Amino acid sequence: MIRYKEIFLGKHCNNKCLYCSYRLSDSEQPDFNDVTTALEQTGEDSIALYGGEPTLRSDLIRIIDTAHRNGYRRVKIVTNGRALSDNQVLLEIVKAGSYLFEIKLWGSKPDLHDYLTETPNSFLQTIQGLENLQRLPCDKFTCLRIPICKQNFTDIINATITGINLGVNRIILSLEGDNLPLKDLLPHIRVALNISILNRVWILTEGLPFCIMQGLEHHIGEIYYGYDSKIYPRTHRHHKNCQHCTYQEICRGVETEYLNKFGHTEFSPIKENKYFGEIRALNG
Numbered sequence: 001m002i003r004y005k006e007i008f009l010g011k012h013c014n015n016k017c018l019y020c021s022y023r024l025s026d027s028e029q030p031d032f033n034d035v036t037t038a039l040e041q042t043g044e045d046s047i048a049l050y051g052g053e054p055t056l057r058s059d060l061i062r063i064i065d066t067a068h069r070n071g072y073r074r075v076k077i078v079t080n081g082r083a084l085s086d087n088q089v090l091l092e093i094v095k096a097g098s099y100l101f102e103i104k105l106w107g108s109k110p111d112l113h114d115y116l117t118e119t120p121n122s123f124l125q126t127i128q129g130l131e132n133l134q135r136l137p138c139d140k141f142t143c144l145r146i147p148i149c150k151q152n153f154t155d156i157i158n159a160t161i162t163g164i165n166l167g168v169n170r171i172i173l174s175l176e177g178d179n180l181p182l183k184d185l186l187p188h189i190r191v192a193l194n195i196s197i198l199n200r201v202w203i204l205t206e207g208l209p210f211c212i213m214q215g216l217e218h219h220i221g222e223i224y225y226g227y228d229s230k231i232y233p234r235t236h237r238h239h240k241n242c243q244h245c246t247y248q249e250i251c252r253g254v255e256t257e258y259l260n261k262f263g264h265t266e267f268s269p270i271k272e273n274k275y276f277g278e279i280r281a282l283n284g
């Protein structure tokens, strides 16, 4: 899978998502020269622009142009999707050469999504942005990120179906926070995965260890792009049972705060697994 160099464009955002570490924080805003310097440090041929909310920057088109002039082939925008509800904004971004989008959806209904973003009408704008993308008569790639938390986990199946109906290319079910017992979540994950597979939409998870995902290991996103994301930082650690587990060398374990709250007894070490060789090879 393509690895993206992550370029930070500032904490400013028009949502106030309950689980966002930048929530209500405006202070850090690299100027155009800072961004240009980051872009000049080459290595990868693909970048992901993230914030905060990248589409709020008035120099976004100039940044995309600069990225292309520095030789990046792919420029992904990690966004809440609200700005894309304005078709003109979407067309300008695509015209500048960015046709990869990762959009966050917290729920399949306005009340749930808007509650978790703490922003009225954010759901309608995000959905409109996804619809505009779907209608765009050119190549594009849309990844729908569905963050999972205690307040929305029973809705992830509906959110997955919403994404499929909106023609997204990939879905990521990403565990946020540390207050949701995984045994409660897993049945919903299984159904969401099956629905997406049946509809031929690629679906991955983040934040769930191999021992929880047995039989579904190849849907663990971290296998393909690793654990080191500045956009979605995690503080995994191994626990007592990991030392007996086949996957210890490629698994980072479980979120530290989750282990502090719920302990490690639900995470049984995997003694043997016929897919381990293939998964280790994918992990690179």
Ligand code: SF4
Residues within 6 Å of the ligand: 209, 210, 211, 212, 238, 239, 241, 242, 245, 246, 247, 248, 251, 252, 253, 254, 267, 268, 269, 270
């Ligand atoms: S027991 Fe530990 S190493 Fe093994 S899959 Fe679970 S969290 Fe990862």
